[in-house]
Amino acid sequence: MKIIVPMAGMGKRMRPHTLTVPKPLVPIAGKPIVQRLVEDIAKVCHEPIEQVAFIVGNFGEAVEQKLLEIAASVGAKGSIHYQDEPLGTAHAIMCAKEALDGKVVVAFADTLFKADFKLDTSADGTIWVQQVADPSAFGVVKLNGENEITDFVEKPTTFVSDLAIIGIYYFKDGQYLRSELQYLLDNDIRDKGEYQLTNALENMKNKGTKFIPGKISEWLDCGNKNATVYTNQRYLEYIKDEKDLVSANATLTNSVIIPPVFIGDGAVVMNSVIGPHVSIGKKSNITDSVINNSIVQENSELRNANFSNSMVGSFVTYQGKQADLSIGDYNTIRD
Structure with missing residues (x-):
């Protein structure tokens, strides 16, 4: 085939x-x-x-x-x-x-x-x-x-x-x-x-x-x-019973994870509520945030984010408040 x-x-x-x-x-x-x-x-x-x-x-x-x-x-x-x-x-x-x-x-x-x-x-x-x-x-x-x-x-x-x-x-x-x-x-x-x-x-x-x-x-x-x-x-939802959706190499500190979520290698989540239905790419850093039903790609840094139905590219720096977003790669946004 x-x-x-x-x-x-x-x-x-x-x-x-x-x-x-x-x-x-x-x-x-x-x-x-x-x-x-x-x-x-x-x-x-x-x-x-x-x-x-x-x-x-x-x-x-x-x-x-x-x-x-x-x-x-x-x-x-x-x-x-x-x-x-x-x-x-x-x-x-x-x-x-x-x-x-x-x-x-x-x-x-x-x-x-x-x-x-x-x-x-x-x-x-x-x-x-x-x-x-x-x-x-x-x-x-x-x-x-x-x-x-x-x-x-x-x-x-x-x-x-x-x-x-x-x-x-x-x-x-x-x-x-x-x-x-x-x-x-x-x-x-x-x-x-x-x-x-x-x-x-x-x-x-x-x-x-x-x-x-x-x-x-x-x-x-x-x-x-x-x-x-x-x-x-x-x-x-389809893969929620698979192992390792949350990488063993991710760092989760003082945070609530509401499955199903995917968190990639090297990601850092601090003082945040993540999920359900969130994917976070490798080496992204999420701090003081509430995120659900969203995609965050790789190597991005989000602080004070309150996201739902959002998609964030790679190498993004974001600091702000709740929004419905579509942010491409390599953007920097501060609010």
């Missing part, structure tokens, strides 16, 4: 947090979004992961090394591929065309999920979906009585289905997918100016490929600050 992760986007809706780090490397409960994604896919695949191919922009050597380490953490070889311009989902996947061979999962790195099923690798293809209240903002699928996908509809203006495509796909034959994507590129077949995966899926379905839905129990978005803070909350 191979996993292909397109993640070359700029993450503009997450600014300022994505000005210094790509969105897929923003931490959720102590691990980057893309690491959580790869680990969760590995769990439902129920077979060894041979390769994880990351499709990136100009993110730099440090980011690329981190991605290779993430692949290694699930026992796979990592590879880095580049998308120099945003020409659509089909174009992004073809930037890693060398990895389109055998069984393949394609997972776009701006979403996380929880699922209680094991992937049926005997199926031609699986498209993971989630029931949503307002399908007009998503691509959706229609099903027949045999639980097979019959139609793909992009952002329907009238109701056709409430099963939204979440951006994770399984293909039994990666080479077949590659040939269908190449056909779009060779013939300059675009939708709204871009090469779209859904066009290839439609062509494959019309040629007899049977796609089935993979229904998940929860779909977690990481598209903006509020969504990411909520995803952090939900993930901490």
